[in-house]
Amino acid sequence: MLHQIIDPILHMISEQVAQWSYMGVLVMMAIESANIPLPSEAIMPTAGILVNEGKMNLHLAALAGAVGCVFGSIPSYFLGLYGGRPFLQKYGKWFLLREKDLDLADKWVNKYGDWTFFICRMLPVVRTFISFPAGVLKAHFWMFVASTFIGSLIWCYFLTWVGIEFGKNMEMFRDIWHKFDIAIVLVGVIMFGIYLKHHLKHD
Numbered sequence: 001m002l003h004q005i006i007d008p009i010l011h012m013i014s015e016q017v018a019q020w021s022y023m024g025v026l027v028m029m030a031i032e033s034a035n036i037p038l039p040s041e042a043i044m045p046t047a048g049i050l051v052n053e054g055k056m057n058l059h060l061a062a063l064a065g066a067v068g069c070v071f072g073s074i075p076s077y078f079l080g081l082y083g084g085r086p087f088l089q090k091y092g093k094w095f096l097l098r099e100k101d102l103d104l105a106d107k108w109v110n111k112y113g114d115w116t117f118f119i120c121r122m123l124p125v126v127r128t129f130i131s132f133p134a135g136v137l138k139a140h141f142w143m144f145v146a147s148t149f150i151g152s153l154i155w156c157y158f159l160t161w162v163g164i165e166f167g168k169n170m171e172m173f174r175d176i177w178h179k180f181d182i183a184i185v186l187v188g189v190i191m192f193g194i195y196l197k198h199h200l201k202h203d
Helices: 003-032 040-052 058-095 099-112 115-120 131-136 141-168 170-200
Strands: none
Touching: 003 040, 003 058, 040 058, 040 141, 058 131, 058 141, 099 115, 099 131, 115 141, 131 141
16 A cells, blocks of 8 residues: 555654754755745644654744744745846746746735735745745845744644644544545645646746
8 A cells, every 4th residue: 555655754754853853844944945845744744743742842843944944035035036037037947936926926015015925934835936036026135034934933833733633643644544545645646736737838
């Protein structure tokens, strides 16, 4: 069964986070925020499981995740600030970014102002790529940093809590996963495939 392959991988991630502790959370969340699709939805819940086991602290784990998001977002912000739309037009596809994504971010900023970056930090997928448009749109740097930190902190708290609840009900979730693992993975693959097709096709 598929879970026989996935379970050891999840165990390896858990062991790695346990070994690196808060620094591991910080580094991986920084990578996630630097336009690299390393899902926070896997990192922070893993920390939450360790919180449930008494190996990490909830507040420090969430704080490490939020600080990592800030560190990872800053290079992406400046890349957008100094590279601008020409960089996006030439290399955007490698970051799963298109001109339409920037236009959408532009509309959000015009409508909601700097609150856009706070909101986007709590949205799956979008949160990974919002830093580059923020730089292109010349968002106020310190407001961007503050929005990134606060929005990411809320997101990290939520995902860590999910991990804690998962840890409390590990056997129940494993039973559900083992019964429906193929269906769960297929749905995830299909959704990610649609996302890739949508972002990699020529406009």
